[in-house]
Amino acid sequence: MTNTERFSLSMRLFHWGMAALIFAMLTAGLLMVASLDGWQLTVLTAHKVFGVIAALLVSMRLINRLRQPIPALPDDLSHWQKMSARVSHWLLYGLLFAMPVSGYLMQYFAARPIDVFGWFRLPAALNVNIYNYALFRELHSVFAIALICLIALHIGAALHHHIIRKDKVLKSML
Amino acid sequence: MKKLIWALLLTPLIGQTTEVPVNVTAQQFVDLQQGNAVYPGFRRAHAKGICVSGEFRSNGQLSDYSKAPVFQPGVTPFTGRLSIAGNNPTAPDLKAPVRSLALSFSISSTEQWRLAMNTPPVMAVAEPHTFYQQILAIQAGPAAIKQFFSEHPESKEFLAWAAQYKASGSFASETYNSINAFYLINQNGKKQAVRWVMQPTVTVATTDAQDVDALQNEIANRVAAGNVVFDWVFTLADAADDENNATKAWPDSRQKITAGQIVINNTTAQLEGGCHAINFDPLVLPTGIEATADPILRARSSAYAESYRRRATEQLTGALKEPEND
Numbered sequence: 001m002t003n004t005e006r007f008s009l010s011m012r013l014f015h016w017g018m019a020a021l022i023f024a025m026l027t028a029g030l031l032m033v034a035s036l037d038g039w040q041l042t043v044l045t046a047h048k049v050f051g052v053i054a055a056l057l058v059s060m061r062l063i064n065r066l067r068q069p070i071p072a073l074p075d076d077l078s079h080w081q082k083m084s085a086r087v088s089h090w091l092l093y094g095l096l097f098a099m100p101v102s103g104y105l106m107q108y109f110a111a112r113p114i115d116v117f118g119w120f121r122l123p124a125a126l127n128v129n130i131y132n133y134a135l136f137r138e139l140h141s142v143f144a145i146a147l148i149c150l151i152a153l154h155i156g157a158a159l160h161h162h163i164i165r166k167d168k169v170l171k172s173m174l
Numbered sequence: 175m176k177k178l179i180w181a182l183l184l185t186p187l188i189g190q191t192t193e194v195p196v197n198v199t200a201q202q203f204v205d206l207q208q209g210n211a212v213y214p215g216f217r218r219a220h221a222k223g224i225c226v227s228g229e230f231r232s233n234g235q236l237s238d239y240s241k242a243p244v245f246q247p248g249v250t251p252f253t254g255r256l257s258i259a260g261n262n263p264t265a266p267d268l269k270a271p272v273r274s275l276a277l278s279f280s281i282s283s284t285e286q287w288r289l290a291m292n293t294p295p296v297m298a299v300a301e302p303h304t305f306y307q308q309i310l311a312i313q314a315g316p317a318a319i320k321q322f323f324s325e326h327p328e329s330k331e332f333l334a335w336a337a338q339y340k341a342s343g344s345f346a347s348e349t350y351n352s353i354n355a356f357y358l359i360n361q362n363g364k365k366q367a368v369r370w371v372m373q374p375t376v377t378v379a380t381t382d383a384q385d386v387d388a389l390q391n392e393i394a395n396r397v398a399a400g401n402v403v404f405d406w407v408f409t410l411a412d413a414a415d416d417e418n419n420a421t422k423a424w425p426d427s428r429q430k431i432t433a434g435q436i437v438i439n440n441t442t443a444q445l446e447g448g449c450h451a452i453n454f455d456p457l458v459l460p461t462g463i464e465a466t467a468d469p470i471l472r473a474r475s476s477a478y479a480e481s482y483r484r485r486a487t488e489q490l491t492g493a494l495k496e497p498e499n500d
Contacts, residue, residue, distance in 0.1 A: 033480070034199040036302040036473040041457060041465060110482075112458055113284045121461075123283035130451035134486035 215494025223257030225447025242462030302473030343381035
């Protein structure tokens, strides 16, 4: 940690760009598994492609994050608050990897190659493994629910810093 | 159960007040299909079936229309499934109104093709929410189904087919239809809407056998004695045909191309065979074949996904038990 007051421009772009992508992906995911309507296939196809893009983005984001200084947490935070801030951020990163990986693996074990814009296809198993499909299908859901909860906590904490504590935590990402 | 009762109570209201059916979710649709008696680990629809395997012998006739490698002259192996309609994996074979043939071509790590075909050539309704109402009506009994059809003139072709259809004594002597249309895409990117049919090469008279597994035993014995063969015939739409409406057959005068023959050379009980793990989602398509916007086709994929998730998770958690024949 250093004296920097704000996240770097690249980190802010990754943060808000991926925030929009993740919001769209979670919304699409929740709606498409329930729908029988014609748009379902279009959204599902896009969801898979943007999952691939999300996996690439979060990898680049993590490298970017590890190479740059970030603002220190406010000094007046208690030890457990600092700990939970750090743990929740690494959990967020973990889930951002776990979502596309579990999504890909459920397709892989269901033997469903993923078509990327008609340019190429991601490989899938030749033969279905229904147990592994079920495992990753259910994990994909559990991770999604965990991610939604963690994002809610993340937004709540950001607002808490800004509105109640009136510190610079939220501003450092704007 | 509560949902079902409410849905049944509300059905007449829906019929009277509006032409537009209530939107249902994939979960509601599969709830309706599985009914009150859930058979853990089994398909929610077409639960009873037998695994088959064999090969597609392509004659190359369709290769000008689709770049899919299966249509080049040559042989592609498949895993498939012959099944009957219904949610009960032990139901008597001869009581089911619909029979099905599903195929899975596992071509390469990036190319898969699944096909799910039924004996009726057309659907009674054109979109999934109305189809839900049709299933409700079927479950409610003859009076409800009669009323449903009278309110849905689009079911005319389906009813005409049903009136003349006589179930044969074998899976081998049935005709299996794609029902929905697909696009073939050729090397130049040209799109051609098609439907297809697997035409039997044998005739087997209707049977009144009492055996609950009459069709499964018949096909197992038949395949053990020799290959069971179907001609794979494609019908090409012309500009006047609507590829997005599964209730209307295309005129008989349309160009037909026989792409080759489907040859079944092995059968296995479904829980021992390779077909049980497969979701025969007709929207798993290889390069060279694309989905139309047909609402029924799109909905099949969503509903199959929900059914597949349920039974796969039940299998993972060990809930699948082989039910005894009753």
